[in-house]
Amino acid sequence: MTDVNGQFFWYELMTSDPQAALAFYGDVIGWTAQAFGGERTDEPYMVVSGSAGPVGGVMAIPVEAKDCGMTPWWGGYVGSGDVDADAARLVAAGGRVQREAEDIPGVGRFAVMADPGGATFMLLKGDSPDEMDPVPPMAMGHVGWHELYSGAFDADMAFYTGAFGWTKGEAMDMGEMGLYQLVSQTGGSDFQSMTGGIMPRPKEMPVPLWLFYFIVGDIDAAVERVTAGGGTVLNGPTEVPGGGWIIQALDPQGAMFALVGMRGEQAP
Structure with a gap:
């Protein structure tokens, strides 16, 4: 548990x-x-x-x-x-x-x-006293990454690390877009412990929000399924540290979501 x-x-x-x-x-x-x-x-x-x-x-x-x-x-x-x-x-x-x-x-x-x-x-x-079973890393269909497009970067960083006890990992400089701060909800500061990132809200993003990355196998095959099903790919596929590839997309009703998977021979 x-x-x-x-x-x-x-x-x-x-x-x-x-x-x-x-x-x-x-x-x-x-x-x-x-x-x-x-x-x-x-x-x-x-x-x-x-x-x-x-x-x-x-x-x-x-x-x-x-x-x-x-x-x-x-x-x-x-x-x-x-x-x-x-x-x-x-x-x-x-x-x-x-x-x-x-x-x-x-x-x-x-x-x-x-x-x-x-x-x-x-x-x-x-209501249940039972805790949830832990999800294995990169389990298909589960959330592999949590990303905050922050409306107040410094205040939000203090909020999540202070009130929630999250820990910081590496901060990556994205130039004009500011810092992308890796965070862990479970403790630790090494890359393997990271569960998400916080970045300033880009001007293209209408409101601050949390974006969740669902795990798929082959990212290119997933892109084809998104478009065939009436969804819209907004960005990607883009390679990320660790060898994965991500996209951000809209579903046919307009909800924003994201996917993370592998490419080519690395895909399961």
Whole structure:
């Protein structure tokens, strides 16, 4: 078992067309999907799984959120031992509460937060006392990298390293784009310990956000599946340290996501 407190561990797509999104990601990433708790409603919460088990969920954008202008997006949940106390602590560290803590029957207690730069994430304490099984490195269909396009680089760095206890790795100079700071949610400062990166929000990015990189086998084959399924590749494939290749893309409903995989003979 692994302790997920202070770490991203669940990923959720709110979308305008859940069934179309499930078909798209099922083809591109290889996920299987099952209604949560065997729900038989018109719009069930669908749990998607990779090679090592559940990854996250897909659901329709709630009516009240749609009325407020929400468009399809991927969000991430950070594990919490006490959602109310953690929300208060994060506010004191410069964050904001976007939705007060409340219970989800049969799931747990959650709150919607924003970091100092404005990027949204959720806190969640599950009802089950069991911790999640650790996911093997580079397990197909799971998240291999977490990337923050920060709206306030220095403040966000202090927020995540201070309030969450994340550690810093190498900082890479990207010229006019600023620094790309590697971070680890699990401790350590060597490259193998890194779980993501924080960088200043590029001018092309309309809002600060967290972007999640889902693991695929052959990145070029995945690109073909993205475009064939009606998605749009925004950037890449681009090689990254460690020999992997990445793309950033939009799904057919407009949610931004990213993929990481290998190329040529290195692809599984």
